[in-house]
Amino acid sequence: MRAWLLALLLVGAGPWPCAALAAGNVADEVDLPQARQRIEQAGDALQAVRLGLDDADAQETLRTLSERAQQARRDAEAGVQALQPALERMDARIAQLGPLQEGATEERGIARQRGVLEQQRSQLDADVKRGRLLAEEARQLGDSIEKMRTQQFGAQLGRKVGSPLSPVLWRKFADSLPGDLQRIRALYRQAGNALHDAVAAHGAKVPSLGVLLALLLVLPLQFWLRRFGRRRAASAQAPAGRLRRTGLAVWLLLVGTLLPGLAALAVVGGLRAVSAIPPRLESVADVLVTATFVSAFIAAVAACLLVPRRPSWRLANVDDASARRLLALARGAAALTWATLLLRALARAARTSQVSAVLLDGLVALGYVALIMAMLVTLTRLHRRRAADAMRAEQRADAGAAKPLRLRSGWLVLARLGGHLTVLAALLATLLGYLNFALFATQQMVGVTVLVLVVSLLLKFADDLSLWLLAPDSGFGRVLRLSTGLQPAQLEQAGVLLSALLRVVLVLLGLAALVALFGNASALYDWTAALGSGLKIGDQLLKPSSLLWAALVLVLGLGLARILQQWLVGTYLPKTGLDAGVRNSVSTVARYLGIVLAVLWALATLGIGFEKLALLASALSVGIGFGLQAITQNFVSGLILLAERPVKIGDWIKIGDQEGDIRRISVRSTEIQVGDRSTLIVPNSELITKTIRNMTMAGALGRVQLQFSVPLNTDVAQVRQLLLDMFAGHEGVLDDPAPSVFIDSIAGGLVALNCFAYVSSPRNVYGTRSELLFELLRRTAEQGIALVTPTDIHLVRDDQ
Incomplete structure (x- = not known):
């Protein structure tokens, strides 16, 4: 235990001087070449982005160039950050030589050393300036690319390509259909030839193993894992409470998402192992894996929330009929998503005509519209059934029967409103010829719905897991309570705080996923990088790592203060022969002193020095003097009582028309137990400024x-x-x-x-x-x- 505390003290106090010296040597010998290399790579990457920007005309190309520019900026900033400490150390070495006076001559060795140091310092300064310049150029280039993406995306959404009801669009499609079919057949022959040549050269063993593994993952293993999760959740060993249902839902979500995606990955990996995929179909293979993961995720989310065959395990607030229909529609949406991603990848690989791509987008948009409309009809019927049930319940209540609790369906109203708006906008856009906007609106509606459902499920799971994990009667809770001495109420409070922390993290991750869903992944990278580099408040830089260390140091300091107080109360002070009042004064002062030292230690870990605390205290002194006058007066009076001890614990005093025994003296108030066994709480200033009668002072x-x-x-x-x-x-x-x-x-x-x-x-x-x-x-x-x-x-x- 003592070794553990000593290790934490050393970690919180910072590295030893010898470790810092060793780090400095390593930085001089290893980090500087790597930092310069990162800056050079950033410059080369930035030049490649400029060259590629001349031929960029697609959203995917611009997105790739934007990500490369942002990566170049991060490399340049990382190189500057690695060189900056070396530059500061070099300035400190030069400062030790002192300024060179005009007209004075230095000893030859010192002059030679000064020249070497200044030359090294000049090189470091040039590298730092070049890195900063590259970082700024990369930032500006990234901003310009993002503007181009936004303009191109807006133009793409607002482009009118023709209504599906227009004969002109179908005539163009009919004219281009023979050529597109010829390109698709050529791509098919290329894929067949590549597979035939690969099997002839390497055999069909590896691809067959990939297909067999995929079948095992999708069929028996997936069914067994689902059954295992249900049996485990229904067994007596499962946690009691809501965690059974939310834990099973998360398990089914993981199984339903990972196994189909891994099956597709096994098939593609088996084909790639024997080079059976031609170069033009490499992107299609990657899209196949991604589309399988995405579509399996959509279907798994619906399955784990609806559970049509087991209503008692259902998390969604719908009836059986609605659950079955919504699950079927969700699986249809997953299948449509899988087919859309794969067909668009095949169209790009086959280089089909633009009119075919436009018509495909229109048909996909209409398919999503049909699915959304079917879901809205199901939700409307559910709402009507609930309204009829509520009306019948009110009639029974008027007749004298007990009125049941009415189920709230606010999410149904929001879902129906968003769905109707999306359907209306998509239909109008499709009929008017804005097929790109219709596809975008329907896809985003599906994506946002799935994201909201997943975040809601994870929020419930995090809350249930935290409350169960830190419950006083759980296994882990009992071990923690017995090993740390925490009270059951404190353990429950820790569970609530852990739940709140996890829920905040999940909400932030959900917002990040929402940003990435709308195509702003570079902005998400910027936010993450800014959060990692720290938040600058004034001249103080607060990093997440510093905040975590400060929290750890604060908890450690408070724990040490509590251990010290318990040692004083239980071990040392009883051996001194002091009375109860003196022992209480010493232990109370030690406790508050330990709290103050722990807070100062945590602030020092954050890099906030005592001089800044003095400035803050002086700035707040006027406000504290007026706004906290009574509290400050009672605090000072409490310190006087603990030091001077005109009254002490156990004394029988009379103040005003009240008299009783002093039971506790804190820094703000004193507790007096009167004759009727009630407790009188008196501010400490009353005991200092007013006349009191101490009936037991000096052993009276x-x-x-x-x-x-x-x-x-x-x-x-x-x-x-x-x-x-x-x-x-x-x-x-x-x-x-x-x-x-x-x-x-x-x-x-x-x-x-x-x-x-x-x-x-x-x-x-x-x-x-x-x-x-x-x-x-x-x-x-x-x-x-x-x-x-x-x-x-x-x-x-x-x-x-």
Whole structure:
């Protein structure tokens, strides 16, 4: 345990000087050539992008050039970042030689060393400046390419190519159809010849193994993994609660996505192993694998959410009929997506005519429109059935039956609204001849829907997993609770915080995927690079790694402060002989001091020095003085109470009309337990600025006072001895100071007696006084001594 803490301390404190020196030597010998090479590669890549930009006329080409430009910018920036520390070290070495005075001569060795250092420094400075220039040129070139992409994409979406209802478009297609069929047959013959030659040269064993492996992945293995997941989720070993359903849904999503894609990859890999794929079909093979993954993902998302045959495992809030129809339509959308990607890749490889590509896009758009309309009809019927059920439930409630909980269907309303708008826009665009816009709108509608469903599923899974993992009664939760001493409530709070963190990460990933879905992957790369390089606030650069280290250091510091306080309270302070109040003061001050040191340590890890904290404190001093005056006053008063100790834990004090025992003193308030066992929370400033009565300060004794009167003819000496014997016989009355009995006054035929006795503590006064009064009444009754009051009235009745 101590070794682990020491390792974390060394990590948080930073590298040792010898390690830094070794790193510097490595940087001088290894990193500088690599950094210069990265800058040179960035310059060559940038020149290649400029040359390729002259012939770029397609979206895919512009996207590739934009990614290359951004990569060149990142290489240049990385090279500059690697050279900058070396340049700073070189400046520090030159500064050690001191400035060269005009007209002065230096010793030959120093002059030669200065010349070498200045030459190296000049070379480093030139490399840094060139890298910065290349990074700026790459950024500007990337921005210009993105503008070209945006303009070309807008022009493509707004281009009118002809309506499918127009005979002109079909006439052009009929004219170009023979040539397109001839190109497709030529591509088919090329593929057949390549396969025949590959089999003749290498045999059919490897491609057959690829096909066999694909069949095993798709059929038996996929079915077995699905059945295994369902059995595992329904078994007693599965986690209790909602994690059964969301975990099974994620498992089915992974199985349904990976296995078909891996099967396609196995087939393509088997063909490539024997060179059975001609060069013109290489891109088609890659698209085949990508299309299989994408279409399998769409179908798997629908299957794991709808589960038509097992309603109890269904996550989507739909009935059985709607689940079956929606799943069939989702599989149709997956098949249409797979066919669209593959046919477009084949058309590019065969170099078919533009009119065929346009007509293919139009037919695909109409296919998506038909699928979306069918889904909208299914959702509309579901909404009507729910509305009828709700109406019947209201009628039964009016008749006296219990009203059931009405299911909310806000997502249905949003889905129907978005679907209707997409269908309307796509139909109008198709009829008017804007086929590219129609295809784009329908594809984005499908993609956004699938993305929203996946993110929703993962959000539920992350929440269920976090709450189950850190539940007090789970296996991992019990181990963590017993090993760390955390309370069940604290463990549940940690689970909620982990769930919130995972949900934020998933939402950010979903937004990133949405950005990439609309074709702005370069912007996503820029955001990621900016996040990795850090966020600059003023002159301070905050990096994610620094934030993680600061959080780790803060947790470690707070843990060490807590361990120190527990050691003081449980081990050291009880051996010092100090009273409870002093021990509480020492442990409380140690705790707050440890918290302050942990916060300062975390800020130092972030690179925020004490001088910046002093500037911040001075800037906020005026606001703190006015806005937090009461809190600051109570805080300072609490420190005074802990140091000066006019009152301490265990004291019995009286403040105003309230009195009680002090149970806890913190830096802001003091807790006092009054006689009715309630707790009175008093600000510390009240105990410092106002008059209080400390009944137990310096070990004060309690005084019991008895006052009563006897008739004038009573034997006072007998009464005095009775009282002294009564005091001596009570175990709570002290012998020193000795009890005393005084005659207070003689008036009106009465002798007023005033008696005093002392007990060990003021807390015992009330109970002892009551016991003594009971005993006084008993003894005076036994000895026939009358007790009277000054207001005794005797009524004499005259019978005459």
